[in-house]
Amino acid sequence: MTDAKPKAPSNDKRWKIVDATMRRHGYAGNSLIETLHSTQECFGYLDEQALRYVAAVLRVPLSKVYGVATFYHFFTLKPQGEHTCVVCMGTACYIKGAPEIIDTVEKTYNVKAGETTADGKLSLLTARCIGSCGLAPAVVFDGEITGKLDKGETLKRINKIMATAGVKQS
Amino acid sequence: MTPEELYKIANIEKEGQAQYKHTINVCVAAGCMSSRADQVKEALEKSVERNGLDRNCKVRGVGCMGLCAAGPLVHVEQSNTMYQGVQSTDAPEIVQSLEKTPVKRLELPMSVPFFTRQKKIVLENCGVIDPERIEEYIARDGYQALLDCLTTMTPDEVVQQMTQSGLRGRGGAGFPTGLKWGMVAKARSDVKYVICNADEGDPGAFMDRSVLESDPHRVLEGMAIAAYAVGATQGYIYVRAEYPLAVKRLKTAIRQADRMALLGSSIFGTTFNFNVDIRLGAGAFVCGEETALIASIEGKRGQPRPRPPFPAESGLWGKPTLINNVETFANVPPILRNGAEWFAGIGTEKSKGTKVFALAGRVTNTGLIEVPMGISLREIIFDIGGGIPDGKSFKAVQTGGPSGGCIPEQFLDMPVDYESLAKVGSIMGSGGMIIMDETSSMVDVARFFMEFCKSESCGKCVPCRVGTAEMLDLLQKIIDGKGSQADLKLLEELCDMVRSTSLCGLGMTAPNPTLSTLRYFKEEYTSLLIPDEEPAEVMK
Numbered sequence: 001m002t003d004a005k006p007k008a009p010s011n012d013k014r015w016k017i018v019d020a021t022m023r024r025h026g027y028a029g030n031s032l033i034e035t036l037h038s039t040q041e042c043f044g045y046l047d048e049q050a051l052r053y054v055a056a057v058l059r060v061p062l063s064k065v066y067g068v069a070t071f072y073h074f075f076t077l078k079p080q081g082e083h084t085c086v087v088c089m090g091t092a093c094y095i096k097g098a099p100e101i102i103d104t105v106e107k108t109y110n111v112k113a114g115e116t117t118a119d120g121k122l123s124l125l126t127a128r129c130i131g132s133c134g135l136a137p138a139v140v141f142d143g144e145i146t147g148k149l150d151k152g153e154t155l156k157r158i159n160k161i162m163a164t165a166g167v168k169q170s
Numbered sequence: 171m172t173p174e175e176l177y178k179i180a181n182i183e184k185e186g187q188a189q190y191k192h193t194i195n196v197c198v199a200a201g202c203m204s205s206r207a208d209q210v211k212e213a214l215e216k217s218v219e220r221n222g223l224d225r226n227c228k229v230r231g232v233g234c235m236g237l238c239a240a241g242p243l244v245h246v247e248q249s250n251t252m253y254q255g256v257q258s259t260d261a262p263e264i265v266q267s268l269e270k271t272p273v274k275r276l277e278l279p280m281s282v283p284f285f286t287r288q289k290k291i292v293l294e295n296c297g298v299i300d301p302e303r304i305e306e307y308i309a310r311d312g313y314q315a316l317l318d319c320l321t322t323m324t325p326d327e328v329v330q331q332m333t334q335s336g337l338r339g340r341g342g343a344g345f346p347t348g349l350k351w352g353m354v355a356k357a358r359s360d361v362k363y364v365i366c367n368a369d370e371g372d373p374g375a376f377m378d379r380s381v382l383e384s385d386p387h388r389v390l391e392g393m394a395i396a397a398y399a400v401g402a403t404q405g406y407i408y409v410r411a412e413y414p415l416a417v418k419r420l421k422t423a424i425r426q427a428d429r430m431a432l433l434g435s436s437i438f439g440t441t442f443n444f445n446v447d448i449r450l451g452a453g454a455f456v457c458g459e460e461t462a463l464i465a466s467i468e469g470k471r472g473q474p475r476p477r478p479p480f481p482a483e484s485g486l487w488g489k490p491t492l493i494n495n496v497e498t499f500a501n502v503p504p505i506l507r508n509g510a511e512w513f514a515g516i517g518t519e520k521s522k523g524t525k526v527f528a529l530a531g532r533v534t535n536t537g538l539i540e541v542p543m544g545i546s547l548r549e550i551i552f553d554i555g556g557g558i559p560d561g562k563s564f565k566a567v568q569t570g571g572p573s574g575g576c577i578p579e580q581f582l583d584m585p586v587d588y589e590s591l592a593k594v595g596s597i598m599g600s601g602g603m604i605i606m607d608e609t610s611s612m613v614d615v616a617r618f619f620m621e622f623c624k625s626e627s628c629g630k631c632v633p634c635r636v637g638t639a640e641m642l643d644l645l646q647k648i649i650d651g652k653g654s655q656a657d658l659k660l661l662e663e664l665c666d667m668v669r670s671t672s673l674c675g676l677g678m679t680a681p682n683p684t685l686s687t688l689r690y691f692k693e694e695y696t697s698l699l700i701p702d703e704e705p706a707e708v709m710k
């Protein structure tokens with residue numbers, strides 16, 4: 001065959017998982033989205049180094065990799081905070097007061113939706129719809145979906161997760 | 171797998187289930203799971219063990235029972251008792267009551283309209299079987315339809331059955347399914363594909379998610395039958411990455427079906443081969459559009475392309491491709507099992523069968539329902555849905571999500587079918603149904619959907635990319651109290667322009683929420699405008 005596969009950016013074992021995903025798809029260019037999913041699952045976000053590596057292995061232009069990574073909402077190029085609070089902004093949650101919840105969290109923690117607090121402790125994110133419309137308004141605290149919330153209860157829950165040790169993402 | 175083996179698995183499973191005197195079903199679909207149903211299930215299991223009932227009482231996790239608002243739900247099969255809002259601490263009481271009378275405090279009567287007014291075809295197994303065990307699906311006649319198709323019918327006959335059934339695409343547009351299958355079947359190619367569209371992007375809808383989480387094998391069987399009918403050997407399920415539980419259960423289901431040779435090579439000893447792979451979506455509403463979805467499976471940005479050629483001629487990798495929605499595929503096995511006439515006997519003249527709706531917003535019974543086509547909106551909202559909570563009054567119902575419209579009170583008695591909904595400026599859509607009460611501002615709702623469409627516009631064609639941004643600005647201006655009569659007129663013109671000139675369905679339908687609220691709630695817009703200082707324009 002032609003030239004060897006590019007080396008992983010570091011010795012981090014997580015690259016092995018990314019490599020396995022690409023190998024499973026025969027290093028085909030069309031496995032780009034699957035590979036990015038796998039990379040984000042391992043590292044929490046996609047940094048430039050990761051995009052360059054995936055582009056090199058799959059032999060897809062970096063511009064195309066960047067294009068795909070920024071086209072889809074699911075992919076994020078920024079690391080997230082220690083804790084995450086994802087407020088669902090689907091129609092049902094919107095009608096039932098999700099905007100107020102976001103407003104309150106933004107003011108209380110001095111953070112804008114889609115961003116992370118200056119100390120890197122909390123990321124406030126919004127979701128298009130998490131499909132828990134029957135429990136609107138719903139918020140996902142560190143991966144755990146909680147429904148039928150209001151402003152006060154949301155703040156209480158955030159305090160609770162903030163008190164626990166978070167998972168620091170590299 | 172031979173037909174005999176299939177019957178054997180079904181019988182063993184049925185006998186196994188009959189051994190138990192009591193079966194306690196706990197809903198472990200995403201809705202109840204977020205109310206900690208897993209802990210309830212664990213507590214029930216422990217309680218059963220402690221009471222020494224292991225031998226004649228079974229606790230199992232099942233799919234969605236529908237009434238998400240009252241979760242976590244627990245159902246005792248033999249006595250047909252439904253419990254609502256169950257906590258782990260209630261477990262001992264429920265277990266001890268098995269031999270006696272049900273726990274009154276938690277009981278949810280099964281005689282309420284929410285349960286009695288529904289008709290379940292797609293959801294027939296939801297909340298009844300354990301979605302992670304293929305045996306339970308087989309015991310409920312699962313894979314029977316596939317067996318019949320492969321051994322007793324030609325592909326043409328399968329397509330004919332689908333055409334006769336009158337089933338129309340449940341993704342929203344309502345294209346006749348039989349016609350679509352026929353087109354792909356006729357296309358000449360040695361390679362064809364079947365794709366299941368599970369990229370449920372409508373914010374406020376969760377029908378497909380519930381079906382995938384509660385009864386994944388039904389979708390696989392539907393896809394396999396479709397593949398046989400059109401001559402495909404490879405299938406893809408394009409599912410949202412935001413639905414991790416659905417993805418997990420689909421993966422389990424595919425593995426189980428593979429192991430039993432219900433997928434793979436020489437299925438039921440015939441020459442028919444079919445494999446299914448999962449492709450994860452990555453959060454782009456436009457990927458619900460079939461050509462954009464295909465681009466995404468090919469690893470590209472999800473941008474649509476002009477049609478024709480339709481995917482039926484040139485789809486995935488340029489090959490003829492059949493794309494149907496989850497609910498459409500879920501309808502296939504029962505249609506072939508019970509016959510096209512049976513299905514055609516349900517619903518209205520042009521809209522056959524049932525439709526699953528996700529009922530949400532300002533309504534008492536939020537959750538998942540399945541009703542026959544032709545039922546009135548009033549029955550859905552006030553009988554099944556239990557009406558508007560907190561003594562508020564009904565204002566509008568939104569169907570079809572960002573592509574649909576708001577329907578006001580005067581049309582509540584209208585039958586729910588594709589044509590009637592289109593006539594009043596909305597669409598059937600995939601099944602999201604959001605109820606709004608007097609506190610909802612309709613201009614704000616229009617702005618909400620426009621903001622959604624603006625951010626989801628893929629940017630390929632100008633009318634959609636620029637038009638949605640301009641319309642959003644105008645709506646915001648009006649909400650801020652800075653809009654004039656001229657702005658409103660411009661908004662109406664833009665709606666018309668974007669609708670008629672956009673490339674794909676996203677742009678073509680993006681103005682719908684605005685147009686329908688303008689049509690029925692115009693006074694809400696005009697009340698926000700700056701008062702006209704004497705008609706300056708006319709004077710000129």
